[in-house]
Amino acid sequence: MKLNKYFERSLWVFHLNTGSCNGCDIEIVAGLTPRYDLERFGIKLVGSPKHADVLLVTGPVTSKMLDRVKRVYEQTPDPKAVIVVGACGTSGGVFYNSYNISGSVDKVIPVDVYVPGCPPRPEAIINGVLQAWIKLEKLRESMKVARVK
Amino acid sequence: MNKESYSIPIGPVHPSLKEPMTFNFEIYGERIEKVNLAPGDNHRGIEFMGRQRNPIQIIYLAERICGICSASHPFAFCRAVENAAGIEVPERAQYIRVIIAELERIHSHILWAGVAAHELGFDSVLYLSWRAREKVLDLLEDLTGNRINYGIFMIGGVRRDISEEQIPRIRETLEYYKDIYGKIEDIFLNDPTIALRTKNVGVLTKEDALRLCAVGPTTRASGINKDIRQDQPYSAYADLEVKAITPDVLTGEVNGDVYDRIIVRLLELVQSIQIIEQCLDNMPSGEIVVEKKLVKLLNQLKKAKGEGIGRHEAPRGEVIHYVKLNESELPEVWKARAPTYNNLMTWVPMLIGQQIADIPIVIASIDPCIACMDRVTILNKANGQKDTLTKKDLHELSVQKTRRIAP
Ligand code: SF4
Numbered sequence: 423m424k425l426n427k428y429f430e431r432s433l434w435v436f437h438l439n440t441g442s443c444n445g446c447d448i449e450i451v452a453g454l455t456p457r458y459d460l461e462r463f464g465i466k467l468v469g470s471p472k473h474a475d476v477l478l479v480t481g482p483v484t485s486k487m488l489d490r491v492k493r494v495y496e497q498t499p500d501p502k503a504v505i506v507v508g509a510c511g512t513s514g515g516v517f518y519n520s521y522n523i524s525g526s527v528d529k530v531i532p533v534d535v536y537v538p539g540c541p542p543r544p545e546a547i548i549n550g551v552l553q554a555w556i557k558l559e560k561l562r563e564s565m566k567v568a569r570v571k
Numbered sequence: 572m573n574k575e576s577y578s579i580p581i582g583p584v585h586p587s588l589k590e591p592m593t594f595n596f597e598i599y600g601e602r603i604e605k606v607n608l609a610p611g612d613n614h615r616g617i618e619f620m621g622r623q624r625n626p627i628q629i630i631y632l633a634e635r636i637c638g639i640c641s642a643s644h645p646f647a648f649c650r651a652v653e654n655a656a657g658i659e660v661p662e663r664a665q666y667i668r669v670i671i672a673e674l675e676r677i678h679s680h681i682l683w684a685g686v687a688a689h690e691l692g693f694d695s696v697l698y699l700s701w702r703a704r705e706k707v708l709d710l711l712e713d714l715t716g717n718r719i720n721y722g723i724f725m726i727g728g729v730r731r732d733i734s735e736e737q738i739p740r741i742r743e744t745l746e747y748y749k750d751i752y753g754k755i756e757d758i759f760l761n762d763p764t765i766a767l768r769t770k771n772v773g774v775l776t777k778e779d780a781l782r783l784c785a786v787g788p789t790t791r792a793s794g795i796n797k798d799i800r801q802d803q804p805y806s807a808y809a810d811l812e813v814k815a816i817t818p819d820v821l822t823g824e825v826n827g828d829v830y831d832r833i834i835v836r837l838l839e840l841v842q843s844i845q846i847i848e849q850c851l852d853n854m855p856s857g858e859i860v861v862e863k864k865l866v867k868l869l870n871q872l873k874k875a876k877g878e879g880i881g882r883h884e885a886p887r888g889e890v891i892h893y894v895k896l897n898e899s900e901l902p903e904v905w906k907a908r909a910p911t912y913n914n915l916m917t918w919v920p921m922l923i924g925q926q927i928a929d930i931p932i933v934i935a936s937i938d939p940c941i942a943c944m945d946r947v948t949i950l951n952k953a954n955g956q957k958d959t960l961t962k963k964d965l966h967e968l969s970v971q972k973t974r975r976i977a978p
Contacts, residue, residue, distance in 0.1 A: 439591055441613045445638020445719045448682065452708075455685075455701035486612045487591060516635050519623060520616035541638060541719050 432464030433555055436474035436498065440491055440527065442481025445541040446508040450478060453544035460548055471497040476554050482510045482523040483530050495531040501561040503554040504533045507547055509540040516540070576604055579927070601926045606919045621905040626652050626726060626872050626894075627865060629905065633892070634720050636907060639682065642675040643885035644907065645724035647892040650805065652726050655879030655896045656872055660806075661858040664728035666850045669807040670741070671715065671723055672883070673843040673850075677748065678707045679886035680836045680843075683938045684755065687833065690931040691768050696758055703751055710744045713737060726868060728860030738851060745844050752841060759833050760821075769829040773921040773933035776827055783920075786913045787888020788839065789937045791817050792832040794825035799884040811849050816842060829936040836938075873900050885910055887938050911937070928971070 439447055454460050454467065468474050471494045483491055495504070504527075509515035511527045518525070527533055534557055537550035576599040591612035597605035617636055621629045633644040646668060653660060660668075681704040688696035708718045715721035715731060723729050733741075759765055775785070780793035790797055798815035800808045816838045818824075818831040825831065862868040881892045888910030895904040914937045921933050 439613075441591065441615055443635040443638040443641075443720075445635065445641065448639060449719065452701065452705070455698050457702055457705045481613075482615065484612060484614055486614065490591075490612075510635075516632050517615050517617075517620065520620050522614050522616045540635070543718065 432466070433476060433551070433558070434466060434468045434474050435476045435478050435551070436471045436494070437467055437478045437480070438471075438491065438494055440479060440481040440487045440511070441484035441523070442508065442510060446480040446511075449541045449544050450480070450507065450547055453547045458544045458548060460551065465551060471495075472499065474498050475502060475558060476551065477502065477504045478507060478551075479504060479511055479527050479531075479533075480507045482514050482517045482520075482525065483527060485522050485524065488524060488530060491527070491530050501558055501565060503535065503558045503561075504531060505535040505537060505550050505554050506533050507537045507542060507550065509538060512536050512538060575599060581930075596922070596927075596930070598927060601928075603922050603925050603927070603930075606922045608915060608918065610915070618905050618907065622901055622903075625869060625900050626896075626902060627869060629902070630724055630726070631722065633907065634722065634724075636909065638719050639679055640675070640885045640887065640890070640909070641720045642672050642724070643883050643890050644892070644909075646672055647881040647883040647885075647890045648894070648905075648907070649724050649726050650881030650883065651879040651892040651894040652872070652881075652896070652902075653879065654881060655877045655894050656726075656875035657877070658727045658861055658871075660728055661861065662807075662855045663732075663857045664859045665806040666854045667729045667731075667733055667859065668724070669811075670733065670847050670850050671711070671721060671729075673846045674707055674711055674714075676843045676886045677840060678704055678711070679938075680840050681707070681755075683836060683886075683935075684759065684833075687932065687935050688758075688765075690935045691765060693765075700755070703748075703755075706744055706747055710741060713740060725860055726872070727862055728858070730860070732859050733854075741847065741851060745847060748840070748844055752837075752844075755840075756837055759837060765833075766830060768932065769833060769936075771826065771828050772929055773829045773925065773936055774827050775917050775921050777825070779920045780827070780917065783916045784913050785888075785917050786910045787885070787938075788832055788835045789888065789914045789917060791815055792825075792835045793827035794819065799882050799889050803882065805882070807850055808846075810853065811846055813842070813846065829932055832936045869900070872896065874898060887911060888914060 437447070437450060452458060471477065477495065477498055506512055506527045510517050514523065514525045517523050524530060535550050535553045537546050539546055576597050579596040579598055581594040581596070593609040593612065595607040595609070596603050617632060621632055624632065630645050630648060633648040634641045636644045681700050685697040685700035685704070688700065711721060712718050714733060714737060715723040723731055775789065775793045777794050780790045780795055785793070786797070794817050796815045796817060798813065800813040801815045804813070816835055818834040820838060821834050862871065875896045876898050878893070878895045883890050890910055891908045893904065893906040894902050897903040917937060918934060922930065925933060
């Protein structure tokens with residue numbers, strides 16, 4: 423069954439923790455488990471960025487993780503979307519003035535969707551994933567058109 | 572290193588670990604010979620940032636040291652500042668603090684039970700236990716305004732009262748957990764497959780636990796009778812009877828294996844329910860905070876001079892905060908020590924001699940919240956060949972072992 427034109431296929435998500443406090447991470451898992459149940463739409467977490475359509479990044483980027491974030495981003499196949507969950511990945515949040523933090527994820531890799539909150543509720547995370555999905559499908563569409571041309 | 576042994580680096584990217592962390596295992600055949608840990612990937616410089624903020628701002632920073640223990644760190648921090656500045660906390664606030672802290676323990680232990688089941692390949696138990704956990708999160712949201720990072724602690728008390736209307740709701744939630752506890756216990760303690768995968772796996776002897784200064788359920792499962800709530804009662808715990816739980820309460824023996832750690836956590840669930848009930852029965856009325864006006868409180872703290880220590884038994888063990896105030900707006904020193912810091916090194920004696928497939932459950936058994944591990948590269952030194960094991964392969968190995976030994 424097709425829910426609407428954006429639900430063409432299952433969305434696989436890779437979750438990357440770049441130094442978060444874990445608050446956002448457990449809310450992401452809460453979003454996948456029965457109360458909110460993202461998995462019913464075929465959205466699931468995968469174990470390798472090479473399998474993923476979407477990168478879900480939480481946390482400010484610590485200096486030790488800086489390189490790894492870039493590498494994970496490069497390993498994710500195109501077309502891809504990046505979602506930042508939580509205030510500290512969006513702007514640094516409470517960790518804004520540390521010596522070991524580069525501030526926000528968008529200083530390191532391009533970001534498509536921001537989910538504000540500290541931590542955001544699972545509903546907000548689900549909404550963020552859907553925004554990324556819509557964006558991704560549009561991207562795919564335009565790639566298809568380009569190929570036909 | 573032996574010719575046939577090879578090394579497996581794990582991390583630092585593994586999605587559900589509290590701190591991204593790097594492990595290096597030396598493996599001989601299937602057996603782990605050596606374990607090296609390299610933490611530091613999650614270093615955010617919390618204490619450094621704390622020295623540039625005033626104590627009230629630090630409460631919110633302390634809360635975000637860890638999102639799962641988001642009552643424990645502010646609890647310990649507030650107690651440290653109160654200790655340093657000589658502030659007496661009203662009795663009612665003491666009780667509310669304990670209620671929130673114990674609700675957090677319920678949520679944390681159920682979360683852990685789900686993660687442990689996932690590591691063994693019982694994903695349905697993961698989903699069911701996380702569904703059960705939502706009930707306590709709803710209650711916490713009702714009481715504090717947020718599901719995680721409650722923001723209820725304040726120096727000299729708490730920020731929100733528990734109203735009369737909320738008490739039936741708390742009792743109802745506790746009843747719910749009493750109802751389902753039998754089921755949870757049945758799944759974890761009577762299931763033959765779980766017993767096979769966890770008994771005599773990841774053993775931590777009493778000597779090692781003492782030597783490595785392990786804390787919390789990890790040390791109690793090795794038979795050490797240690798619990799801050801019992802040894803140095805504070806807040807409302809002083810009025811209640813809290814006994815450290817060791818596995819021999821249930822089975823009459825102590826093995827210090829993963830199974831014993833499960834027992835301790837499950838029994839602590841029941842204990843938390845009892846503590847909250849006692850608190851509700853005996854809760855005194857009165858003020859909830861010493862000083863309502865924050866500016867006044869800050870001024871008082873600005874003039875304070877002294878050192879203070881705050882300890883609290885978090886779900887994972889003892890957390891200690893140390894604060895030194897020196898008549899200035901910013902604290903001169905702030906030091907926080909979380910329980911996983913102590914428990915980290917217990918992985919080494921636990922893992923040596925185990926199989927690769929046991930790594931996930933043993934690592935999860937001290938509750939550092941590892942649910943998945945990401946990339947594992949097996950480097951075969953003999954022929955220089957490189958194979959990559961993803962977290963999925965590792966998980967698959969673990970699931971296969973469960974299948975293999977399941978009766
Ligand atoms: S946004 Fe807040 S809750 Fe989420 S990881 Fe950052 S500090 Fe933790």
